Amino acid sequence: MVAVKRNTWQREAVREALDSRDGFVSAQGLHQGLRDAGSPIGLATVYRALADLATVGEADSLQSPEGESLYRACATTGHHHHLICRSCGLTVEIEATEVEQWAKRTASDHGFTEAQHIVDIFGLCHQCASAKA
């Protein structure tokens, strides 16, 4: 009765392409990479696959400061946050128990329920900072 998910080479291709990346990538960026590698996969399919991966929890997604949706296959399974280089995309996964509690406390202190928080840090990694000098 439940939705049946079929196994297509396209889905697998997206999963692999995402795994092979270090940082966050946009759907278009990933699609371009796949095409460059010779894959004939369609753009719409990449969008769909990424959305599915995000829903299932196999991929993390966030919005760049410019409003573009970015995806990443994170090593950490549980809830966590990110420190991202806005130049090269290098990403560090971060667990911040401290912030989790602060968020929960802040929400309840003001009578808010069903609270979700967006916590991300964008900066320049050591390498990119050096290269810029």
Add this chain to the structure above:
Amino acid sequence: MVAVKRNTWQREAVREALDSRDGFVSAQGLHQGLRDAGSPIGLATVYRALADLATVGEADSLQSPEGESLYRACATTGHHHHLICRSCGLTVEIEATEVEQWAKRTASDHGFTEAQHIVDIFGLCHQCASAKA
């Protein structure tokens, strides 16, 4: 020598319209409100005025989870964050020294510089939570 900003009724209208709002608003939402109030102001002008206000610091801006840019004339002048009701837009300004330090520490711990952080909490305010029941 520096850029000269002219005083037009359009800019003032946007400022006032923004001040009269409680929560965050989109450029299109604010424009619609102005038109409804009888103003013939153009959409592009509203976008420009809001961008300017944000640059100068008279308005705060953030991106909704859906990727839309939202603006608000905040009471607090300094750096702060927000607790936003995703149903009615009610916004609470929050100072989180605790989080500020955590962000700074986290970035430097990993060799990141020029770090900026995005920290927002979206939830349901008491009133909206009640209404939903």
Add this chain to the structure above:
DNA sequence: GTCGAATTGATAACCGTTATCATTACGAGT
């Protein structure tokens, strides 16, 4: 009041994303 330059606004262009829909191809059942 003049006049050059900044601002405005109708409109087109842009860009990321989603919807459409004819075609393809999984995979459950046989």
Add this chain to the structure above:
DNA sequence: ACTCGTAATGATAACGGTTATCAATTCGAC
């Protein structure tokens, strides 16, 4: 293995927010 219903695909159009264009307007220094 073969069929067959249906989910998945992909080229393309449509969508929604935002920005660029550019002729007309208007601010404000003189």
